Amino acid sequence: MANLKELSKRQEPLTGGHRLCPGCGASIVVRQVLLASKDPVVVVSATGCLEVSTTIFPYAAWKVPFLHNAFENAAATMSGVEAYYQFLKRKGKTSQHINFVAFGGDGGTYDIGLQSLSGAMERGHDFTYVCYNNQAYMNTGIQRSSATPKGANTTTEPAGKVKQGKTMSRKDLTEIMVAHDLPYVAQATVGNWADLTRKAEKAFSIRGPKFMNVLQPCRLGWAYKPEDTAAIGRIAAETCFWPLYEVENGIYKITKPREKKPVAEFLKTQERFRHLFKPGNEKIIEDIQADVDRRWQALLAKEEMTAKAAK
């Protein structure tokens, strides 16, 4: 894996001066993923925070080729880009290897873009789809998505006098992508840069469709101090709220925390969960903990099972 010194010498893919919030995790995801590529990259982005904040005409923050089409179709758009590249390669018009990377937020990936993503992954296009997952529609003002976790306060499922934020658990898109039998699927978080860089390098070393689900703390929507972004990403992994793992050709490999912390350690860092700590809401935190534990146990079982099958 490239070390920090090597990464620091690579071409900067995204310049400063863009209009993302101070402390935003999205630009961290973009830079850590793209810097992991030794080869040229071409980027497609869904509509969302990342796109609107980095491409306000006549200014563009991208130092690498970048295309935005619409909200729900980053994967389908990349299918076309990659198809033309395959045409050029087949006709001997280029031999340059390019890593194609599509970025979408959780709204553009889990919800409105799920069909486009599923189709592109099934067709086997050679690109890496990276979901910068901040667990709500942050660009339009913190509306709930199917990635929003249970109990979170959002503007379309707010905590009120009789409701305590989102009632449903989040969709597990990483497992949906695993079910597509992709050569590589990974979960990572902002704040674990070495893990994210290594996974991006791994994705770029594999030909075919790859999917990375990167939990991206959002200082605006999760409501915390801008300087806490990386620390909150780390505690998401340490509590197993967001386990770090990868699935290569169906074989699970988990990066386990040294000590699995209670999920409340993660929840209490953010205003979006503050109402859960009011008296009378203890059961909700217990339910969230039970949900995290159940998913964690299932993940461990999958790792064990697929390791056995591999032997």
Add this chain to the structure above:
Amino acid sequence: MVKVVAKTGNEAMAEAMRQINPDVVAAYPITPATEIVMIFAKYVADGLVDTEFVAVESEHSAMSACVGASAAGGRVMTGTSSQGLVYMYEILPIASSLRLPIVMCDVNRAISGPINIHCDHSDTMAAQDFGWIQMFSENSQEAYDGLIQAIRIAEDPRLRLPTMVTTDGFIISHCMDKIELLDDADVKNFIGAERKAADSLLNLDKPVTIGLIDLQDYYFEHRCQVADAMKNAKQVILEVADEFAKKFGRKYGLIDGYLLDDAEYVVVALGSTCGTAKVVVDEMRAKGVKAGLLKIRVFRPFPAEEIAAALSKAKAVAILDRSDTWSAQGGHVFTEVRSGMFDLKARPKMINYIYGLGGREINLEHLRQVFGDLQNVDKQPLVQYLGVRE
């Protein structure tokens, strides 16, 4: 050498696509356009084309992939119909705004609901405002010739506008017709070996950012650039048609007249109905009635001046619409033609017939009725539904 063959509209369009040999085709099946894609997929499987074929999971993704491939610099085509085109609507204006010369075969079919698979023009007409050039075809030959010309038109550096060429679902798409094919080499020479893109997403030496967000300070100017390109489109379409006529003998205009020069009673129509109308025009002429037909081949850009000039001497004009605007003021073609005629000093009386929705047949008797009505035009309502049961 002229090669005369029998082909359906879909076969003719697929044959044109084989000869065009696009770099990327992304498409999804929908009746009655499916066959074009099926035939083309077999060409791919048999190695008859060099195309990268992307069998997407929806029309929305088809148009999205076309945008990606075209932004990357490719010569890109697709085909669809009806609900498929409707599903693409969100991306159609993005394609024109990004000035991507995507070429589409659009087989006209009614839009739901109720669901219906047969011909009317509702799908294309509802897409009239998305910055695409739209060319209708009277028969398979026009569809074949039009598709080949569309590549040149769309890719012209003065335009760089996406272009759709339509046929009437089943009436043209599935009916066998005699057509003259061009040689593969002639098609290749006519369209040029490859697209010459101004910018490419894959140009690593000059990274470009495509699809930026435009706010109050730039959006308007960029949209007006599409309007300017569309203003240039009439000239480019005619230049391409002239070159085509010189090389291959078949001449096309923005509009085409049939016994129009001295006509007093004129029917205006698009697509396959023009063939039926010509028969009735001949009948009327035999009876001494000065009847004529004006066929609109290019609907976007709209050839208003040409139409106004062609209709200026008529006494009464019936404009036939195979779609409704649901404005309670007539169909799409009527509204446009009537507006285009407004500045004439002396205007003919104009009436509108909405006909053939959902594939309802229009036959000679219907057109005889229309020409009969035109001779008593003052007694006619502004808008009538032709062939509908009371």
